[in-house]
Amino acid sequence: MPRFKIALQYDGAKFFGWQFQPSKRTVQNELEKVITRFSNENKITVHGSGRTDTGVHALNQVAHFDLATELDTCTLTKAMNSYLPEDIFITSLEVVPGEFHARYSASKRIYLYQCYTGDNLLFRNQCWMTGPVDFNKLESVAEVLIGEHDFLSFCKFRSDVKNTICKIFESVWVKQDNMLNYNITGNRFLHHMIRYLTGTMIEISKGRYSLEDFVSLLKNPKKNVQIFKAPSQGLILKKIKYEKI
Numbered sequence: 001m002p003r004f005k006i007a008l009q010y011d012g013a014k015f016f017g018w019q020f021q022p023s024k025r026t027v028q029n030e031l032e033k034v035i036t037r038f039s040n041e042n043k044i045t046v047h048g049s050g051r052t053d054t055g056v057h058a059l060n061q062v063a064h065f066d067l068a069t070e071l072d073t074c075t076l077t078k079a080m081n082s083y084l085p086e087d088i089f090i091t092s093l094e095v096v097p098g099e100f101h102a103r104y105s106a107s108k109r110i111y112l113y114q115c116y117t118g119d120n121l122l123f124r125n126q127c128w129m130t131g132p133v134d135f136n137k138l139e140s141v142a143e144v145l146i147g148e149h150d151f152l153s154f155c156k157f158r159s160d161v162k163n164t165i166c167k168i169f170e171s172v173w174v175k176q177d178n179m180l181n182y183n184i185t186g187n188r189f190l191h192h193m194i195r196y197l198t199g200t201m202i203e204i205s206k207g208r209y210s211l212e213d214f215v216s217l218l219k220n221p222k223k224n225v226q227i228f229k230a231p232s233q234g235l236i237l238k239k240i241k242y243e244k245i
Contacts (some may be wrong), residue, residue, distance in 0.1 A: 001066045004073075005096040011087040012057045013125050013233065019051045027052070027088060031063065034083045038069055038076070049102045049240045050109065053192070055232030057126065059112075060091070062240040064102040108169065108241040110185045113198045114234045118178035128198075128234040133180065133205040138173045141201050141211055142182070144218065145171040152221035154197050155190035164190060164221065183238075194235060199228035 008031075016024040020032070028046055035044045049062040069076060077093045084090070099105075116127040123129070145168045152164040170185040182198055203209040209228070217225060 001068050002095050003064055003066050003098050003100060004076075005062065005064050005094050005100060005102065006090050007092045008058070008061050008063065008088060008090045010058050010061065010089070011125075012052060012055050014087060015054065017052055017054045017056070018048050018061070027058075027061075030085060030088055034080050035065055035067065037083060038071070038079070039067055047102050049106050050189070050237070052235075052237055053195075053232055056235045056237065057233075058237040060239045061237055062102045062106070062242075064096065064100060102240075105242055106240050107243050108185055108187060109189060109237070110170075110183070110239040110241070111189070111194050112236045112238045113182040113184070113194060113230065114236065115180040115182070115198075115202065116178055117180060120178075125233055126236070127179075128202075128231050130180070130202055133202060134207070135173065135175050135180070135205070137205040137211070138180070138182075138201055141204050141214060142171045142173050144211075144215060145184070145197065149218055150221040151190055151193055151197075151218075152223055153217035153225045154193050154200070154227070156192040157223040158191060161190065166190065166193070192229060195230045195232065196227055198234070199230035202230065203228045 010027050016026050018027045020026055020028045028048060031046045032044055044065050044067060046063050046065045052058060073093045077090055081090050114127040115130045116123045117130055117132055148165060148167045150165050155164060166189060167187045170183060172183050174181045174183065184194060200209060200214060204211055204214060
């Protein structure tokens with residue numbers, strides 16, 4: 001049976017995250033309902049590159065599924081998009097080798113977190129309205145994250161997750177007028193990890209938390225630390241990178 005790789009965008013504002021939940025509107029559930037239309041109503045499971053939380057957006061989420069169909073990829077893409085709700089859109093679809101896995105084959109994950117320091121109602125759905133910050137402090141703390149670290153202090157603790165080490169390739173803040181964009185690239189991310197990192201960095205930039213304490217949590221990992229978590233609406237899954245398929 002052919003394996004299909006899809007790239008998609010979604011506005012996470014009205015979703016309870018990616019993963020299927022009974023009686024909840026999720027991205028995975030909406031995709032599976034639509035794709036099942038093309039399988040004679042046989043249940044199709046869609047595997048994502050990762051799970052985004054409630055309210056988190058995606059510019060380029062990747063997923064895969066297996067489907068027996070005679071439709072070419074162009075026709076299938078158009079057909080699925082015609083059934084999907086307006087806050088999900090498939091941008092590409094291709095046939096890939098059977099060993100490809102959207103999650104386990106990924107080599108890098110790129111996220112963007114948007115903050116806005118001014119007042120603009122149009123950005124409330126896609127930014128954290130932080131008010132004034134010290135940009136120099138943000139730059140300094142972001143540099144500390146480059147490399148391989150144990151991020152146990154900066155994630156939602158789960159007893160079933162034994163490995164909390166992640167490798168960060170890029171961690172940088174970019175300022176354009178009142179918009180502050182935090183770009184972070186890693187081999188993997190833990191539950192709520194980016195939101196905890198962003199929230200704590202913003203607190204440091206406002207003088208309400210110290211860089212020294214931040215570094216201490218990074219060097220001396222602890223579970224269930226009471227730190228700061230940024231809201232979900234500013235987080236965007238920007239891109240998933242794979243080695244050559």
